[in-house]
Amino acid sequence: MGSASSKATQSAPEVDSHDSEKPLCQSLADVHITAPLSKDGALILGHVDAWESDIAQSPKLQLSRSILNHSNIREALISRATRLADAHVFNLELDFKTNPITSQKSSGRCWLFATTNVLRYTVMKKLNLSEFQLSQSYLFFWDKLNKANYYLELAIENAELPIDDRLVQYLADELISDGGQWDMVVNLLETYGVVPQPVYPESLHSSLSSPINTLLKTKLREHALILRALHASLKANSALSDVAILAELRAKKEALLKEVYVVMSATLGAPPKSDEPFTWDYYDKDGKPAVWTGTPKEFYKTFAYDKYSPAGSFSLINDPRNEYGKLYTVDKLGNLWGGRPVLYVNTAIDTLKQAVVRQLKAGHPVFFGCDVNQFSDRTLGIMDPALFAYEAAFDVTFGLTKADRLRTTESSMTHAMVISGVHLDAQGRPVRYKVENSWGPDVGEKGYFVMSDAWFEQWVYQVVVPKQLAPRDLVKVFEAGEKVVLPAWDPMGSLA
Structure with missing residues (x-):
């Protein structure tokens, strides 16, 4: 990843009130030692009898x-008060609305759609234009092909590690995910x-990616073994230098990658080349026909951004496990x-919120990453930790903090979407x-969801912000490039 590995700092992270930890158990002074019903730790019927009595x-x-034994708990326990509070009404929205609402269908391409x-x-x-979509499958094709190359390069780089090494096993499991960052x-x-x-345009297998993913993973794992065997054979020849x-x-890897390209081009179609012109005929919103000719790179530079370029934007994250004001990366994570x-x-989480509001006031939509399936409802389009009355119905409490969820694999970034509006209170919060x-x-x-501020605090992990609209001190941290390298399997390496 371009930097030497290092351990994440062990100093206590700077936290704000939203990220403060609370103990999940009592202090030792408050613990009353009682004898267990089961002396050997087994589950016995006496436990059930005691619980049934309570x-x-x-x-x-x-x-x-x-x-609840004959009801869907997600439907039966929806909070009416929360439904009413989370109105799809916002007093700060972008002044331009895009169409149509897009659909990634049965694929994990949310980051490309966002x-x-x-x-x-x-x-x-x-x-x-009144309606328009960029080709998500075009980016999907080049990402998938590059991820295949990336995995095989890692197979070469780590060829001397044992096949059952944790890193080798992890990389073989997560080799060409649809997701990204x-x-x-x-x-x-x-x-x-x-x-x-x-x-x-879309093909069947850009919208339904699992069949080609399964096929490509099988071939790439085979390719990795071929490269490992070739590496061992070449190393046994003392006359060959490391460069040779x-x-x-x-050279062998490139021959193997042809198989990947054959599968992808057959199922997705051969994509336009980045430096070869294409011609696009279209109607504007007044029904007037128009035509544009140029390369994909020229289209990107000419139309896809104005003053806030993607290359000039970077990710702010809220990860309470680790120190704030630091730059982080994840080992072995990438595509090109x-x-x-x-x-x-x-x-801090409040900095992410401020970045969202600042961008919306500047007329710029916001890319963000979150754990979308936590306390959300697809039908209502609501994301709110108070949406389901689980605690009241089962007489339990959920005590995990945001940091706890990351530490225990309870949560990670699973989805990327776009924020296009916000409702502010009288104090601008x-x-x-x-x-x-x-x-x-x-x-x-x-096609739109409403996300409560409380949900943002708990399950939003990332907000992308142009440098021009980001806090100066955090831009300096980003540009300094002094990275803390998290292990490949860290939850911050999850791909939305």
């Missing part, structure tokens, strides 16, 4: 038993540009070999956010 004394739990949904604001304004899409945009969707060995391995590494500046999703117009409120 439940029999609770009318609330008896009512829950009467209702990115193209951000970029099309500028494209549509410049070209006077902001810096990875910047690599794609700067290298390949973008094209309108009609120039490289690497050259031979890369030798490209821009995945970089995060860790900071966010109450709720308008979120443009990529699950089609039939999900949520015509």
Whole structure:
């Protein structure tokens, strides 16, 4: 990833009130030692008898038993008060609305949809369009092919590690995910540009990616073993230098990658080349026909951004496990070999909120990463930790903090979307956010979700911000490039 590995700092992270930790258990002074019912730790019927006795004394739990054994708990326990509070109404929104609501269908391309949904604001304004999509499958093709190359380069780099080494095993499991991160899409945009969707439209397997992913993973794991065997054979020849060995391995890798390209081009279609012109015919919003000719890189530079370039933007994250005001990366994470590494500046959650409001006031949509399935409802389009009355129904509490969830694999970034509006209170503080999703117009409120501020605090991990709109001290941290390297399996390496 372009820097030497180091351990994450062990000093206590700077926290704000939203990230403060609370103990999950009592202090030793408050603990009353009691004898367990089971001396050997086994579950016995005496436990059930004791629990049933307690439940029999609770009318609330008896009512829950009467209702919830034949009801979907996510439907039965939706809070009416929360539904009413989370209105799809916002007093600060972008002045330009894009169409149509996009759908990633049965694929994990949310990060590419979120990115193209951000970029099309500028494209549509410049070209006077009423409806428009950039080709997500174009970026998907080049990302997948590059991830295959990235994995095989890592196979060469780590060829001397045992096959059952934790890193080798992890990389073989996570080799060509559909997901990605902001810096990875910047690599794609700067290298390949973008094209309108009609120039490289959806195929069955861009919208349904699991069949080709399964096939490609099988081939790539085979390719990695071939390269490991070749490496061992070449190393046994003492007459060969390390440079010669690497050259031979890369030549073999390139021959193997052809198989990947054959599968991808057959199932997705051969994509436009970044430096070859295409012609795009279209209608503007007044019904007037128009035509544009140029390369994908020229289209990107001409139409896809104005003063806030993707390459000039970076990720702010809120990770309470680690020290704030530091730059983090994740080992072995990327898509373009030798490209821009995945970089995060860790900071307090209020800084992420302020970055969102600042961008919306500047008329700029916001790319963000979150754990979308936590306390959210697809039908209502609501994300709110108070949405389901689980604690009241089961007489339990959920005590994990945001840091606890990351430490225990309870949560990570699973989805990327776009914030296009916010509702502010009288003091200018966010109450709720308008979120443009990529699950089609039939999900949520015509494709949009409302995210409460409390949900933002708990399950938003990343906000992308242009340098011009970011706090100066955090821009300096990003530009200094002094990275703390997290292990490859760290939850901050999850791909939205």
